[in-house]
Amino acid sequence: MYRYGEEEIDAIARVIRSGRLFRYPGTQQGDAEAEAKLLEREWQAKMGVKHACFTTSGTAALMCGYAGLGLGPGDEVIVPGYTFMATAAAVVAVGAVPVIVDVDESLMIDPAAIEAAITPRTRAIVPVHMKGLVCDMDRILAVARRHAVPVVEDACQCIGGTYKGRRTGSMGDMGGYSFNYFKVIGCGEGGMFVSNTGDLYARGVIFHDGGAVFRLYAGELNMPVFCGLNLRGNEILAAMMRVQLARLDGITADAHRLRHIILQELDGCDELTLMPFNSGPEDGTGETIGFRFADESAADAFAAALAEQKIGAGRPINSGKHVYANWEPILERRGSYSAATNPFEHPLNAGVRPDYRPDALPRTLELLRTTVLTGVNPDWTEADARRVAAGIRNAALRLAAPAGAR
Numbered sequence: 089m090y091r092y093g094e095e096e097i098d099a100i101a102r103v104i105r106s107g108r109l110f111r112y113p114g115t116q117q118g119d120a121e122a123e124a125k126l127l128e129r130e131w132q133a134k135m136g137v138k139h140a141c142f143t144t145s146g147t148a149a150l151m152c153g154y155a156g157l158g159l160g161p162g163d164e165v166i167v168p169g170y171t172f173m174a175t176a177a178a179v180v181a182v183g184a185v186p187v188i189v190d191v192d193e194s195l196m197i198d199p200a201a202i203e204a205a206i207t208p209r210t211r212a213i214v215p216v217h218m219k220g221l222v223c224d225m226d227r228i229l230a231v232a233r234r235h236a237v238p239v240v241e242d243a244c245q246c247i248g249g250t251y252k253g254r255r256t257g258s259m260g261d262m263g264g265y266s267f268n269y270f271k272v273i274g275c276g277e278g279g280m281f282v283s284n285t286g287d288l289y290a291r292g293v294i295f296h297d298g299g300a301v302f303r304l305y306a307g308e309l310n311m312p313v314f315c316g317l318n319l320r321g322n323e324i325l326a327a328m329m330r331v332q333l334a335r336l337d338g339i340t341a342d343a344h345r346l347r348h349i350i351l352q353e354l355d356g357c358d359e360l361t362l363m364p365f366n367s368g369p370e371d372g373t374g375e376t377i378g379f380r381f382a383d384e385s386a387a388d389a390f391a392a393a394l395a396e397q398k399i400g401a402g403r404p405i406n407s408g409k410h411v412y413a414n415w416e417p418i419l420e421r422r423g424s425y426s427a428a429t430n431p432f433e434h435p436l437n438a439g440v441r442p443d444y445r446p447d448a449l450p451r452t453l454e455l456l457r458t459t460v461l462t463g464v465n466p467d468w469t470e471a472d473a474r475r476v477a478a479g480i481r482n483a484a485l486r487l488a489a490p491a492g493a494r
């Protein structure tokens with residue numbers, strides 16, 4: 089979260105003063121005026137989707153997305169080896185099995201690796217737009233169409249990003265966002281799932297609301313209500329998120345403007361290789377710039393040289409649970425609190441044998457070791473952006489110089 093203040097405080101106070109702290113005020117009333125409903129409508133308009141549902145977290149949103157597709161035991165779901173573990177853990181939470189595949193030089197899921205991993209059991213593909221960067225959606229959607237496999241877009245780290253003008257999260261069959269503290273906009277904890285397909289959305293909504301059976305909206309659903317959980321976002325945070333959503337375009341516009349300045353300043357610096365980007369420079373959220381290096385030690389030295397100049401940067405291999413090799417509960421097949429509920433022990437999953445060795449994806453590990461990512465803070469001044477660019481250039485020139493001249 090970059091920006092929050094008095095407007096959020098006022099929005100929260102307004103809800104508390106109203107005394108209406110629950111989305112569904114009574115059994116005979118709908119939620120037409122609820123903050124959550126208004127947020128969902130505003131989200132639909134901003135992201136260009138037909139349906140949106142406010143949830144307690146991004147993990148919850150992804151679970152609803154997977155549930156919306158009817159995923160469960162016996163199903164394989166393709167996820168990238170570079171994403172927060174929750175992308176894969178949410179697959180396990182609905183009883184299915186994540187199949188982890190390579191990313192490419194853009195650090196996003198490799199469309200060729202997706203295609204190579206598809207089997208008759210594959211029931212979903214999950215492209216994850218990491219760090220405000222975007223996946224190669226044209227190729228991914230083409231693979232998905234070719235094999236008739238649905239796509240769940242994990243846009244938790246890319247709220248407000250675009251891909252060729254379309255909003256991240258809006259291009260797949262389902263999309264999920266996180267509003268936790270570390271995201272572009274947020275409310276501490278929260279999430280949203282979206283879809284353009286009524287049936288998928290309805291299944292996700294029932295799953296997220298254990299009270300669906302006695303809600304007025306149950307009458308509008310075209311399927312019987314099954315037992316759900318309670319993953320409903322609350323009114324106080326919905327009010328805060330409405331303010332945050334109104335800030336979104338300003339945040340991404342500022343990040344893009346500053347990123348553009350940095351890239352312009354670095355133009356012609358032959359010592360640097362930019363990480364490839366899957367769409368135009370105006371796409372994504374503008375929060376990240378990546379650099380590629382020939383080997384690990386060059387990348388490490390560059391990251392250290394930036395750190396020396398107080399420029400935040402790092403190699404994604406060091407990003408903990410964002411690297412599949414560190415997803416111990418999944419790698420060790422501890423899928424639940426008991427053997428009976430562990431999807432990895434489920435008879436329908438017996439034929440699913442994913443490769444969970446920590447070194448199963450050497451290419452992904454190598455790319456994560458040899459790339460350096462640096463962030464663009466939308467709240468910087470243009471002078472800050474120029475200082476950062478100068479620091480990046482200095483580091484590159486210094487490291488390119490012969491050892492004795494450094």
Ligand SMILES: Cc1ncc(COP(=O)(O)O)c(C=O)c1O
Pocket residue numbers: 145146147148171172174175216242244245265266267268277278279
């Ligand atoms: C790519 C990705 N997917 C899913 C999640 C899960 O979101 P949450 O923490 O809101 O449950 C996160 C959160 O960090 C994430 O970065």
